[in-house]
Amino acid sequence: xxxxxxxxxxxxxxxxxxxxxIYDVRKNVRYTYKxxxxxVNRLANALLNEGVKKGDRVSTFMFNTEELGTAFFAxxxxxxxxxxxxxxxxxxxxxxxxxxxxxxxVLFEKALEPVIGSIENxxxxxxxxxxxxxxxxxxxxxxxxVASASTKxxxxxxxxxxxxxFIYTSGTTGRPKGVMHSHRNxxxxxxxxxxxxxxxxxxxxxxxxxxxxxxxxxxxxxPRVHIGAKNVILHQFNPKAILRLIEQEKITKLFAAPTMxxxxxxxxxxxxDLSSLKLGLYGAAPMAPTLVHALHDRLGITLxxxxxxxxxxxxxxxxxxxxxLRKAGSAGQAALNHDIRVVRTREDGPSExxxxxxxxxxxxxxxxxxxxxxxxxxREEATEKALYKGWYHSGDIGYLDxxxxxxxxxxxxxxxxxxxxNIYPREVEDILHAHPGVLDVAIxxxxxxxxxxxxxxxxxxxxxxxxxxxxDEFCKNSDSLANYKRPRKYVFCEALxxxxxGKIMKFVLxxxxxxxxxxxxxxx
Numbered sequence: 001x002x003x004x005x006x007x008x009x010x011x012x013x014x015x016x017x018x019x020x021x022i023y024d025v026r027k028n029v030r031y032t033y034k035x036x037x038x039x040v041n042r043l044a045n046a047l048l049n050e051g052v053k054k055g056d057r058v059s060t061f062m063f064n065t066e067e068l069g070t071a072f073f074a075x076x077x078x079x080x081x082x083x084x085x086x087x088x089x090x091x092x093x094x095x096x097x098x099x100x101x102x103x104x105x106v107l108f109e110k111a112l113e114p115v116i117g118s119i120e121n122x123x124x125x126x127x128x129x130x131x132x133x134x135x136x137x138x139x140x141x142x143x144x145x146v147a148s149a150s151t152k153x154x155x156x157x158x159x160x161x162x163x164x165x166f167i168y169t170s171g172t173t174g175r176p177k178g179v180m181h182s183h184r185n186x187x188x189x190x191x192x193x194x195x196x197x198x199x200x201x202x203x204x205x206x207x208x209x210x211x212x213x214x215x216x217x218x219x220x221x222x223p224r225v226h227i228g229a230k231n232v233i234l235h236q237f238n239p240k241a242i243l244r245l246i247e248q249e250k251i252t253k254l255f256a257a258p259t260m261x262x263x264x265x266x267x268x269x270x271x272x273d274l275s276s277l278k279l280g281l282y283g284a285a286p287m288a289p290t291l292v293h294a295l296h297d298r299l300g301i302t303l304x305x306x307x308x309x310x311x312x313x314x315x316x317x318x319x320x321x322x323x324x325l326r327k328a329g330s331a332g333q334a335a336l337n338h339d340i341r342v343v344r345t346r347e348d349g350p351s352e353x354x355x356x357x358x359x360x361x362x363x364x365x366x367x368x369x370x371x372x373x374x375x376x377x378x379r380e381e382a383t384e385k386a387l388y389k390g391w392y393h394s395g396d397i398g399y400l401d402x403x404x405x406x407x408x409x410x411x412x413x414x415x416x417x418x419x420x421x422n423i424y425p426r427e428v429e430d431i432l433h434a435h436p437g438v439l440d441v442a443i444x445x446x447x448x449x450x451x452x453x454x455x456x457x458x459x460x461x462x463x464x465x466x467x468x469x470x471x472d473e474f475c476k477n478s479d480s481l482a483n484y485k486r487p488r489k490y491v492f493c494e495a496l497x498x499x500x501x502g503k504i505m506k507f508v509l510x511x512x513x514x515x516x517x518x519x520x521x522x523x524x
Contacts, residue, residue, distance in 0.1 A: 013033045021036045064236065081331055108129070167214050200229065314455065317334055329407060338369045366393050428487065458491045461492060
């Protein structure tokens with residue numbers, strides 16, 4: 001039997017036809033697996049009626065909705081390439097992706113219509129489908145397209161090695177690239193994500209992280225459908241709504257980025273019955289050990305970390321519940337059938353896979369596994385560099401300990417070199433996260449004529465009375481932070497700029513530093 005995403009959906013429908021599959025909170029719509037299957041088939045046939053063929057792209061530009069999940073499986077069943085687009089992108093960024101991916105159809109929602117409306121006239125070969133009421137003139141009605149289509153099952157000739165999706169990278173350091181994944185890639189990803197989370201058909205998962213991002217889509221949403229569990233879809237992240245839904249829908253499993261977990265802890269948890277929640281999956285960014293302890297103490301849930309990147313599907317390691325405290329700060333051990341190495345970095349090209357460095361020393365993290373991307377769409381040179389000698393070169397810096405646990409320090413590009421010493425921002429961030437008056441923190445390097453770079457801390461306060469002197473004294477008194485790593489400047493801000501996956505966009509912070517500390521013109 002060919003293993004495809006459409007096939008595993010059909011098998012789940014066959015096994016659990018009358019079980020509730022999905023609840024869209026915004027629309028207050030619930031579907032059993034059989035009812036949802038009818039919606040998937042209707043959309044699949046509507047796309048075929050539009051002329052979408054195997055290999056054609058279908059883009060979605062929306063927040064978390066049932067329609068996005070339906071499009072995910074409808075595309076898989078007809079062999080179309082699914083292309084979910086980041087809802088936080090600007091019109092020009094969206095236009096770039098549409099020009100690069102060249103979709104036949106774009107599904108979008110009312111909240112994002114101003115973005116599409118400002119660029120749609122550039123794309124006369126794209127059919128835009130509006131999923132809400134009162135559609136704009138240039139768009140077709142999604143509801144009308146789907147309502148007039150057949151519920152008949154689609155039997156397309158799809159191979160497990162066919163491309164299932166283009167998932168665009170976050171583009172924090174340049175133009176985003178379309179990562180191509182196959183059906184088999186993501187079925188394998190779903191299998192070991194199921195195993196890591198010990199998912200069962202009785203589970204109820206809450207979808208609150210962005211569905212366009214592969215962390216939520218591949219590590220949480222798809223595995224739940226694969227096993228026959230229920231997905232509750234929240235349109236956008238909202239801490240109070242999440243806590244209310246955990247109580248109302250008896251949520252058992254939840255994926256969230258560390259910053260989202262941190263925001264939940266700022267709420268009055270005593271107002272909600274959260275006893276149903278058994279497991280929290282986190283990823284997309286490191287979690288400070290103090291936050292791990294706080295989640296254990298206040299929520300009493302099992303925690304599992306997934307670390308990875310879009311190019312790998314994304315998960316390449318898991319930190320199990322039994323190791324959360326014992327190995328706090330670690331990204332965990334290699335996922336099933338994955339091989340991870342830490343190799344010496346090079347300035348003149350990709351790291352050599354055989355140049356493995358000793359345990360405990362830092363270098364570039366490279367990985368092989370069954371979920372490795374096929375490559376970047378229309379980016380042969382970038383693909384060759386990223387997949388040099390059959391290994392994905394992550395650009396992340398870290399080390400393996402004596403037990404084979406991976407510790408991720410930072411991105412190669414984020415490392416600070418001050419006075420000839422390498423400083424990894426995360427170790428400074430972890431120290432400052434432990435201060436009771438700090439809610440969030442990011443460390444970046446600021447150019448310095450004498451030292452090359454100096455350490456600068458961007459801090460979001462939890463206690464409004466915290467000042468630079470308090471934090472400097474806290475760092476001086478730490479037994480875990482050498483003096484040369486101590487921040488020399490503190491910038492207090494309301495929030496840190498993060499992309500949709502929860503990663504801090506440090507290039508934005510470095511730009512802010514330039515603007516803050518570049519001398520202005522002087523009067524002669």
